Amino acid sequence: xxxxxxxxxxxxxxxxxxxxxxxxxxxxxxxxxxxxxxxxxxxxxxxxxxxxxxxxxxxxxxxxxxxxxxxxxxxxxxxxxxxxxxxxxxxxxxxxxxxxxxxxxxxxxxxxxxxxxxxxxxxxxxxxxxxxxxxxxxxxxxxxxxxxxxxxxxxxxxxxxxxxxxxxxxxxxxxxxxxxxxxxxxxxxxxxxxxxxxxxxxxxxxxxxxxxxxxxxxxxxxxxxxxxxxxxxxxxxxxxxx
Numbered sequence: 001x002x003x004x005x006x007x008x009x010x011x012x013x014x015x016x017x018x019x020x021x022x023x024x025x026x027x028x029x030x031x032x033x034x035x036x037x038x039x040x041x042x043x044x045x046x047x048x049x050x051x052x053x054x055x056x057x058x059x060x061x062x063x064x065x066x067x068x069x070x071x072x073x074x075x076x077x078x079x080x081x082x083x084x085x086x087x088x089x090x091x092x093x094x095x096x097x098x099x100x101x102x103x104x105x106x107x108x109x110x111x112x113x114x115x116x117x118x119x120x121x122x123x124x125x126x127x128x129x130x131x132x133x134x135x136x137x138x139x140x141x142x143x144x145x146x147x148x149x150x151x152x153x154x155x156x157x158x159x160x161x162x163x164x165x166x167x168x169x170x171x172x173x174x175x176x177x178x179x180x181x182x183x184x185x186x187x188x189x190x191x192x193x194x195x196x197x198x199x200x201x202x203x204x205x206x207x208x209x210x211x212x213x214x215x216x217x218x219x220x221x222x223x224x225x226x227x228x229x230x231x232x233x234x235x236x237x238x239x240x241x242x
Contacts, residue, residue, distance in 0.1 A: 021059045024056045036207070099128070101118060109142070129156065134161040156188075158171075
């Protein structure tokens with residue numbers, strides 16, 4: 001797998017959801033190793049404005065993955081598919097290199113035809129399959145479909161569409177699933193007390209959104225000190241001999 005300037009090698013990753021430049025600066029200051037830039041969290045995250053992408057790229061020097069999702073849900077209407085590729089072109093023009101995306105068929109399977117088109121359009125960048133994965137009917141089949149040579153190198157999951165607590169047993173079972181060049185990112189109701197067990201199971205990439213905000217509210221900005229708590233915990237885990 002080729003290296004990219006927007007991909008870093010870390011012993012772990014702490015990805016923080018950012019909605020604005022202020023969020024991005026606070027996340028960077030708190031020790032985040034990667035940002036997910038998105039918008040409209042009341043709809044579980046939609047494509048951000050290209051101008052926000054430009055501003056964040058100027059403000060922080062962190063790997064950045066940009067949400068590519070024009071409408072709620074994981075099944076796109078034809079009109080939304082047209083908009084999807086228009087948004088992708090605009091985001092790339094604004095400096096986005098790597099993306100977060102994921103779409104399903106009405107049968108609850110990965111929409112492989114659409115994902116293959118997006119994979120080609122995203123190149124030479126990389127992409128994360130977001131929690132659409134948690135809504136598929138057959139997780140193992142979906143995992144295998146995402147094996148290289150496609151450019152999906154990360155899969156964001158809580159183990160369940162209901163969140164990490166509901167998916168705890170599934171996360172434990174899937175910890176040993178392996179494929180070259182592909183890693184799990186754990187997020188979706190993730191709490192700090194989950195980290196030690198997840199680390200013991202072998203997970204090294206973590207994704208936080210509400211947990212980095214005052215009172216867990218999307219209306220609040222990311223707070224640097226809350227991100228620092230997560231980073232310090234991961235630093236401690238990375239130095240622990242298991």
